[in-house]
Amino acid sequence: MEHAVPVKIAEMGRELGPQVVETCRALYADTHAALGARVPALAMDCTYGPHERHRLDLYRTSATSDLPVVLFVHGGGFRMGDKAGGANVARAMAEAGFLGAAMNYRLLPDARWPEGGEDVVAAVEWLRANCAAHDGDPARIVVVGTSAGSVHIATALRLRPDLPVAGAVLLSGLYGYTPLDERDEPYYGPDADYPQRMPRDAVAQTAIPLFVACAQYDPQRFQAEFLGLMQARLERHGTMPVGMIVPGHNHYTLAMHIGGEDRRLLDEIVRFVEGC
Template identity: 55%
Template sequence: MTAGETARAIAAMGTRLGPDVVAACRSLFDAEQHALAENIAPVATDCAYGPDPRNRLDLYGEGAGSRPVVLFIHGGGFLVGDKGGESGGENSWANAHVGRWAAANGLIGAVMNYRLAPAHMWPSGAEDVGLAVDWLRANVAAHGGDPERIFLLGTSAGAVHVSAFLKAREDHARLVRGAALLSGLYGFTPLDERDMLYYGPQDCYDLRMPMGAVMATGLPLLIACAAFDPPRFQAEWASLLQARLGRHGHLPRAHYASGHNHYSMAMHLGTADHRLSHELLSFFADHS
């Protein structure tokens, strides 16, 4: 499939969310992502970064030297999602591909699972990101990673958990070098029913959403959304940019992923479409 055909297929999906759209997006990138998977295997799997069975991460990329580390936190609406990998079946490349993409670009890629709602509610996601960061700082040097150059990369619910980590850990700027937030929810729009399975009722919303932390942090940020993100996610992106401008007097680094939707934006990393890849790699390099 050509780049133009892929873009037209994504545009035809519109701004809908759901398992059928996820499956359709995966089919667009299967060939390229399976090729990447054949060339890059994990160097460590199911590393236990915490006590829960979901507190596991995989590492990609290893070698001499001390490389920057990218920790990827998957999406899934707080309720589903998996780090992927060799035991994940026919779609095992999904989410694992971000670790492989990082390794292919000279970085150490870490891809984590985290506890899921409704069994585990707020602030479990932020806690798990913190535990994973702590584990990497203690252990990644043994795999060629630099514990002083860790970056966070979260998409959708994963971006929310990264943002909440900034709120939960006052020492976050000492622990990580920067964070890239793809299609996250920060507190500028009302909760929907699905969100309440993680956050609890609407009256908990203002206290629990990470808006203030993401507005105020001095940590370098890259904030992205997609052309075919649902309007709510676009409103969150635009509102956060405006809030950061008002608070700091300048815009944060930002990316608008033309031709992509909520799922394909992260899913295409490692393919021939290098636009987001170049932006992320430049961001990491600037703050390494």
């Protein structure tokens, strides 16, 4: 039962790693299965580019047209992950009355910075050109990313300051406010190149509406990134974006729990999308 989940998450603390990921997935296996039964895919493996991982899935429950489009970009430390792992977010967005989408992107060892951001740009452009055929509104695309997915969205904002999206939701991402972790050097390149490759100025300056969140049990690095971005936005704009420190969740469950009984983050994202 989900009422026991917060205790189990608290017991895991701030740890990262494959074993923690699998433990977290097990906590939400039944929730994701039920959500999948309620919201089957509308279209699968839509090709948005030439690489084999340039694929995205679509979900919809509403019978109306001109729906806001919510594209989810999964995490995975630049090395792993799949759109199937983010299907719960896309399905939850469909249940909320939007056109939900979940994308794959290129991974290490094939991908290097800034290719993840390039893939987000390409997926957004594909949705702009094709979402109307699935009752989506190409003028109301909102991108949602977690961990590496948030990094790729932030990079897309650097590559394309005019990225044609109505809003961006960044969950537990890296924006350039903490030093490079050696685990991420294979993607970013040498430490000396890291400051020039981080999108901190692009995310701080963008006029695109932002929703920024981290988890209570996120590692300190991700919490510092959250605070750094909020402070930078305050200094540059005189106000902070919509933000949330989500109680009772860790780096992985921040996205995994969306679509379950705990609706605190989901409801805030839905309100944000509706306002974009």
